[in-house]
Amino acid sequence: xxxxxxxxxxxxxxxxxxxxxxxxxxxxxxxxxxxxxxxxxxxxxxxxxxxxxxxxxxxxxxxxxxxxxxxxxxxxxxxxxxxxxxxxxxxxxxxxxxxxxxxxxxxxxxxxxxxxxxxxxxxxxxxxxxxxxxxxxxxxxxxxxxxxxxxxxxxxxxxxxxxxxxxxxxxxxxxxxxxxxxxxxxxxxxxxxxxxxxxxxxxxxxxxxxxxxxxxxxxxxxxxxxxxxxxx
Amino acid sequence: xxxxxxxxxxxxxxxxxxxxxxxxxxxxxxxxxxxxxxxxxxxxxxxxxxxxxxxxxxxxxxxxxxxxxxxxxxxxxxxxxxxxxxxxxxxxxxxxxxxxxxxxxxxxxxxxxxxxxxxxxxxxxxxxxxxxxxxxxxxxxxxxxxxxxxxxxxxxxxxxxxxxxxxxxxxxxxxxxxxxxxxxxxxxxxxxxxxxxxxxxxxxxxxxxxxxxxxxxxxxxxxxxxxxxxxxxxxxxxxxxxxxxxxxxxxxxxxxxxxxxxxxxxxxxxxxxxxxxxxxxxxxxxxxxxxxxxxxxxxxxxxxxxxxxxxxxxxxxxxxxxxxxxxxxxxxxxxxxxxxxxxxxxxxxxxxxxxxxxxxxxxxxxxxxxxxxxxxxxxxxxxxxxxxxxxxxxxxxxxxxxxxxxxxxxxxxxxxxxxxxxxxxxxxxxxxxxxxxxxxxxxxxxxxxxxxxxxxxxxxxxxxxxxxxxxxxxxxxxxxxxxxxxxxxxxx
Numbered sequence: 001x002x003x004x005x006x007x008x009x010x011x012x013x014x015x016x017x018x019x020x021x022x023x024x025x026x027x028x029x030x031x032x033x034x035x036x037x038x039x040x041x042x043x044x045x046x047x048x049x050x051x052x053x054x055x056x057x058x059x060x061x062x063x064x065x066x067x068x069x070x071x072x073x074x075x076x077x078x079x080x081x082x083x084x085x086x087x088x089x090x091x092x093x094x095x096x097x098x099x100x101x102x103x104x105x106x107x108x109x110x111x112x113x114x115x116x117x118x119x120x121x122x123x124x125x126x127x128x129x130x131x132x133x134x135x136x137x138x139x140x141x142x143x144x145x146x147x148x149x150x151x152x153x154x155x156x157x158x159x160x161x162x163x164x165x166x167x168x169x170x171x172x173x174x175x176x177x178x179x180x181x182x183x184x185x186x187x188x189x190x191x192x193x194x195x196x197x198x199x200x201x202x203x204x205x206x207x208x209x210x211x212x213x214x215x216x217x218x219x220x221x222x223x224x225x226x227x228x229x230x231x232x
Numbered sequence: 233x234x235x236x237x238x239x240x241x242x243x244x245x246x247x248x249x250x251x252x253x254x255x256x257x258x259x260x261x262x263x264x265x266x267x268x269x270x271x272x273x274x275x276x277x278x279x280x281x282x283x284x285x286x287x288x289x290x291x292x293x294x295x296x297x298x299x300x301x302x303x304x305x306x307x308x309x310x311x312x313x314x315x316x317x318x319x320x321x322x323x324x325x326x327x328x329x330x331x332x333x334x335x336x337x338x339x340x341x342x343x344x345x346x347x348x349x350x351x352x353x354x355x356x357x358x359x360x361x362x363x364x365x366x367x368x369x370x371x372x373x374x375x376x377x378x379x380x381x382x383x384x385x386x387x388x389x390x391x392x393x394x395x396x397x398x399x400x401x402x403x404x405x406x407x408x409x410x411x412x413x414x415x416x417x418x419x420x421x422x423x424x425x426x427x428x429x430x431x432x433x434x435x436x437x438x439x440x441x442x443x444x445x446x447x448x449x450x451x452x453x454x455x456x457x458x459x460x461x462x463x464x465x466x467x468x469x470x471x472x473x474x475x476x477x478x479x480x481x482x483x484x485x486x487x488x489x490x491x492x493x494x495x496x497x498x499x500x501x502x503x504x505x506x507x508x509x510x511x512x513x514x515x516x517x518x519x520x521x522x523x524x525x526x527x528x529x530x531x532x533x534x535x536x537x538x539x540x541x542x543x544x545x546x547x548x549x550x551x552x553x554x555x556x557x558x559x560x561x562x563x564x565x566x567x568x569x570x571x572x573x574x575x576x577x578x579x580x581x582x583x584x585x586x587x588x589x590x591x592x593x594x595x596x597x598x599x600x601x602x603x604x605x606x607x608x609x610x611x612x613x614x615x616x617x618x619x620x621x622x623x624x625x626x627x628x629x630x631x632x633x634x635x636x637x638x639x640x641x642x643x644x645x646x647x648x649x650x651x652x653x654x655x656x657x658x659x660x661x662x663x664x665x666x667x668x669x670x671x672x673x674x675x676x677x678x679x680x681x682x683x684x685x686x687x688x689x690x691x692x693x694x695x696x697x698x699x700x701x702x703x704x705x706x707x708x709x710x711x712x713x714x715x716x717x718x719x720x721x722x723x724x
Contacts (some may be wrong), residue, residue, distance in 0.1 A: 087642070149575075
């Protein structure tokens, strides 16, 4: 469970994040939408303890993320390129991540088998460094690495960006499967309101750092989102 | 359009993040540039005196002409090595309705404004008055100056052209290189004399003023060569050959892997150093660090200067480690967020960084052992400085590394590259060289220099005993600084 209380972040007198209360239950698939500058990435960075909030706190599994580090064992995340070590090959990077999480050779082999389709023969065995790959393939590597240790919570910032259509559909199905079959908690932001309503059961709209709407996804949600964003 | 190009050029220069962020560093660099320019100017002003001193018997005008060919050849070589290819991100212009010729003219013509073209003027202008005018009269002297400047520009076009050529036709460059070597060898064995050729060549040109058109012609030829080459290769991927690596999978070092997390961090750090341009330059420079002793040890006047010997010792056994530890986190700025979100024990992580620092020092120290040839004293001083490096300096540097606040672009070469270096990095270097001397001075004044050296070594050993505590302190500071580091590393 992730709980946000009285979280604010201010840059040069401009409040970019201001969330009084937000709780994401275990096993929930939580979607975050909002226009540029709404505070989506800032919120995720606070959840991952990458920025220090000006007030308030985020707790993950009852642990304040800024105080403890146990939550990292159960939380997989990929926000942007800054998560990848770009002078390694994908295999070397995966090996590094596996070492950090103390995964065995066998775990790594299973991982490669599981993600073979997802990589679509474009990532593995290419003898190329990550920095020489396209942004779509880098995105795939980041998402896969986040999933490698089988986390209980997965945080992805705009995961569908720059992925090819096939991979977008595969990722969508994978996320739904992880959520329904393994009970993985998902925190996903996206600009694609179709994808996000397909994957998530709850959608929060951020506007200027605050929660504008908190919706339970139903057949009507897509229309609500379209109406909301066409007026902005 | 040219107006736009010029303004873009100006803006890239003025708005470069380094320029804006680091005033002190800019002042320091500016000061040294001025000083350098001043020295060159002095050289130009006194060229006549120098030449009369060195060659009292001969005509200094002939002698100066004799030097010119050497100068232009050396200049060409130097530019080929040092001058960076002007970068105009042509991708942003190619798709717009701008004539290709215009883009290319600008790209070639821009080299005119390179600082390397103006430094020679600091010599050439004084020489025009002191050496050439007495010989040729003032009007021809001005022509001579202009012709020389044309040759300077020709060099600048030619050097950048050759540099571009190296990407696509390395054989031609190799050929030119061999030609240079042959010239040097022929000169060495006095089969030909470049100085006589040069003197005759320039002498003849000046005796027949219409021949002064040749430098102009040569410059135009060089311009056209560069222009045509660029125009034929005006595709981004042909212009900047990106060196991509072919990495064979699966040959990870088994011994390192057995060390667990420690091993995998060492593997990543090693790859960081060997696969990025900036860090690679530093690796190439290490042997030069290690040869530093040769500059001092053979000279008897230094052998009793403890201060010097200590400085050399710290530098040789710790120079490489200094670079590593000083930017311990800055080098990782590209994936710092990734590290923070992963399940890493940061105390162990920082301990590994310390072990790597020690390892680097050990290797450097072992490599300096042959200096034993110059006396046991040298070896003992180096050993003491080595202990100081691993027991004191590396902790200090790693502590200051938590104040790294700039994203370091690893893809640019490392020599004379100040990108990403902050005031803290300079401050952190101070204890490296000042502290041992400060400790040493009281011993020296009381006439016990050897005890001073021993004390510094003992200090290092004491530091080793407290390593756990020091690593704990660094880790604590790391945690309180991590948000600041992460957010500044995220800035482009």
